[in-house]
Amino acid sequence: MKIVVLGGGPAGLYCGLLLKKADPARTVIILERNAPDATYGWGVVFSDRTLASFREADLKTYREITDHFVLWDAIDVRYHEALLRCGGHVFAGIPRKLLLGILQRRCAELGVEVRYRTEVDELDQLGACDLLIAADGLNSLVRTTYAEVFAPRIALGRAKYIWLGTNMVLDAFTFIFRENQHGFFQVHAYPFGGTTSTFIVECDETTWQRAGLDQADEAASIAYCEALFAPELGGSRLFSNNSKWISFGTVKNRTWRHGNIVLLGDAAHTAHFSIGSGTKLAMEDAIALAGALEQHGAIARALSEYELERRPVVEALQEAARESREYFERVGAYGHLAPEQFTFHLLTRSGRISYDDLRVRDARFVARVDRWFAAHAARGVDGVAAPAAARLVVAPPLFAPLRLRAATLVNRVALEAPAYESATDGTIG
Numbered sequence: 001m002k003i004v005v006l007g008g009g010p011a012g013l014y015c016g017l018l019l020k021k022a023d024p025a026r027t028v029i030i031l032e033r034n035a036p037d038a039t040y041g042w043g044v045v046f047s048d049r050t051l052a053s054f055r056e057a058d059l060k061t062y063r064e065i066t067d068h069f070v071l072w073d074a075i076d077v078r079y080h081e082a083l084l085r086c087g088g089h090v091f092a093g094i095p096r097k098l099l100l101g102i103l104q105r106r107c108a109e110l111g112v113e114v115r116y117r118t119e120v121d122e123l124d125q126l127g128a129c130d131l132l133i134a135a136d137g138l139n140s141l142v143r144t145t146y147a148e149v150f151a152p153r154i155a156l157g158r159a160k161y162i163w164l165g166t167n168m169v170l171d172a173f174t175f176i177f178r179e180n181q182h183g184f185f186q187v188h189a190y191p192f193g194g195t196t197s198t199f200i201v202e203c204d205e206t207t208w209q210r211a212g213l214d215q216a217d218e219a220a221s222i223a224y225c226e227a228l229f230a231p232e233l234g235g236s237r238l239f240s241n242n243s244k245w246i247s248f249g250t251v252k253n254r255t256w257r258h259g260n261i262v263l264l265g266d267a268a269h270t271a272h273f274s275i276g277s278g279t280k281l282a283m284e285d286a287i288a289l290a291g292a293l294e295q296h297g298a299i300a301r302a303l304s305e306y307e308l309e310r311r312p313v314v315e316a317l318q319e320a321a322r323e324s325r326e327y328f329e330r331v332g333a334y335g336h337l338a339p340e341q342f343t344f345h346l347l348t349r350s351g352r353i354s355y356d357d358l359r360v361r362d363a364r365f366v367a368r369v370d371r372w373f374a375a376h377a378a379r380g381v382d383g384v385a386a387p388a389a390a391r392l393v394v395a396p397p398l399f400a401p402l403r404l405r406a407a408t409l410v411n412r413v414a415l416e417a418p419a420y421e422s423a424t425d426g427t428i429g
Contacts, residue, residue, distance in 0.1 A: 001026045004129040006142060008032025008114060010044070010096075011265035011282035012135035013103035018057060018290035020110045030114045031126075036104055039097045040242050042165045043192025045276040046092050050284065057287045064102045068094050070191045074172035077346060078232055082339035084368075086347060088361025091173060091276070093192030099279075131299055132261045133289070135282070138249060140267035150263065151254035156247040157272070159329045160213070161202040162221055163243050168236035170197045175346065176232050177331070183207025184332030185228060188274060199238060200273065201225050202328060205247075213245055221245065248272055248325060250318065256311070257303040264289065269314045271321035274328055275350060281317065285310055320350040340372035373397050 003019055005012045008030050020028045046054075054062045069092040077084045107114055120126065123145050134142035143150050169191065176187035184207060188200040208214060213221055222238045251270040256263040265282030285306075292306040293299070327349040334342055347353055359366045377400035402409045 001131065002129045003028045003131045003133065004126055005030040005133045005135055006120060006126070007135035007137060007265075007267075008034070008100075008104075008116070009135060009137065009265070009282070010099055010103060010279050011286055012133070013100065013107055013114070014061075014283045015133060015135060015264060015286035015289060016112045016114075017061070017103065017107045017110050018286055019293065020107075020112045021058060022290055022294045024111065028112045029129075030107065030112060031118045031120055032114065032116050033119050034116065036100075036114075036116050037097070039100055041096045041163065042196065042198040042241065043093045043190065044096050044099055044279045045190060045192070046094075046280055047090065047276075050280045051092065053284060053287055057290070058106070061102060061106050064106075065094060065099065066092070068098055068102075070094070070193060072170075072172050072191065075347065076170075076172040076174045077339075077343045078174065078176045079339050079342055080177075084339055084343045084365070085172065086343070086358065086362045086365040088358075089173065091190070093190055093198075095193050095196070096279075098193075130260060131293075133264055134261065134267045135264040137266045138251060138270060140263065142261060143253065143263060143267050146258050146261065149255065149258045153252045154249045155252075156249050157325050157329060158247070159202050159204050159325075160208040160245045160247060161200055161273075162225070162245045163241075164199045164201065164222065164225065165239040165241060166197050166199040166233065166236050167195060167239070168197055168199075168233055169195065176229060177335070177342075178228060178232075179332070179335060180228060182211040184335055186328060186331055187229060187232070190276075199225075201229075204329060204332065207332075208245065216245075218243060250322065250325075252318070256307045260299055260303075262289065262303045262306065269318060271314075271318050272325035274324045275317070275321050275352075277317055277321070281314060284313075320352050324350040338372060338376070340369045341376075344369050367393075370394050370397060374400050377401050 001023070003026055005016050005028065012030050012032070016028045016030045020026055051062070051066065054065065071092050073090045074085050074087045075089050104114065120141060123142065126132065132142065134140055136142060143152050166189070170189060171191065174187070174189040176189065178185050183203060185201060185203045188202065189197055191197045211224065213224060216224065218240050222240060226233060226238050249270065250272065251266065251268070253263060253268055256268045264285050266278065268285070269281065271277045271281060288310050289306045292302040292309070296302040296305055334345060337345065347358060348355070355366070371394050374394040398413060399411045402412050
């Protein structure tokens with residue numbers, strides 16, 4: 001079997017090595033337009049659940065990848081000069097360039113042929129093959145060529161963001177929120193090496209234009225962001241890697257397969273960076289596709305099973321990513337909230353994490369939120385500062401008082417009223 005993979009990013013390389021490992025008799029060729037040491041972006045983030053699937057798929061790459069991980073389990077929120085930390089969120093980061101190097105070496109070891117600096121403008125250039133895997137990213141040539149079949153839909157978000165790096169060393173996934181005369185800005189920052197962190201700056205389009213960033217070049221954009229976030233950067237610098245202000249595009253397709261052609265990773269789907277799942281989804285695609293081809297001999301059946309397995313998982317995560325993206329597009333509307341309320345709202349924004357989940361992850365953080373809520377609820381009733389904020393233990397939010405206009409309720413328990421208009425055997429109840 002001859003397999004051609006278009007695209008030598010993490011998805012294409014990982015898929016190629018898994019297919020070759022499963023059957024060394026296969027001819028696996030990966031075509032990549034860039035040089036082997038070229039990469040765009042900074043760090044890649046994985047969750048602990050993803051790591052388990054990597055271990056099962058290829059132990060050797062799993063060990064090498066995890067040997068270079070930067071691990072953290074906390075989320076920091078910097079908002080209105082306050083810093084709140086919530087633990088129990090286990091993530092791992094690795095430089096994208098280092099990840100590519102690990103996958104490239106494993107491909108070479110297994111006999112996968114990777115052709116770098118190979119520009120493909122027309123699919124006719126590829127020649128005949130038994131299977132074509134399109135791992136060629138957001139602007140996929142394969143998807144564009146067969147647009148009538150795949151019927152791609154790319155929905156652009158309403159915010160603008162720029163993907164930067166910094167020499168500030170972080171020990172947690174960090175959200176930073178800052179407001180100036182132009183509007184509300186937020187940062188998504190996370191560590192991925194001992195000396196560098198990813199630093200994504202985002203704002204709504206109106207703020208972006210008021211700040212003049214629609215006219216700013218790379219250097220001017222960096223200078224603006226360094227000045228705006230100087231208190232958090234503490235003298236650290238921001239760096240660019242072909243960084244531009246863009247809107248996030250969410251990719252969906254009617255189908256991921258056509259004959260002996262299949263879409264993989266960003267060519268098939270994207271999910272907003274605020275849930276950190278782009279590379280994770282792409283590499284999990286590779287695991288699923290390799291498994292389907294190993295289980296089912298016929299290519300048509302294997303591609304069908306691959307899509308049936310992956311599509312529900314991806315669509316569920318895309319829905320959570322949509323909720324998260326829309327939250328950040330309107331996050332300025334929540335700028336009046338107290339730090340505890342704002343942070344709780346932020347952490348539960350996509351629906352994937354609930355109040356009870358947070359209690360399991362970090363009981364002390366939730367206790368702090370509960371104390372704030374109890375004090376806030378009491379103020380709403382009697383208009384004075386409540387002693388609840390100073391207590392070590394307070395009643396759950398369900399039992400906090402609630403004021404609705406002129407009515408004051410002692411708790412938030414609601415019971416369904418009985419149907420008094422009903423009658424039993426003709427007798428009024």
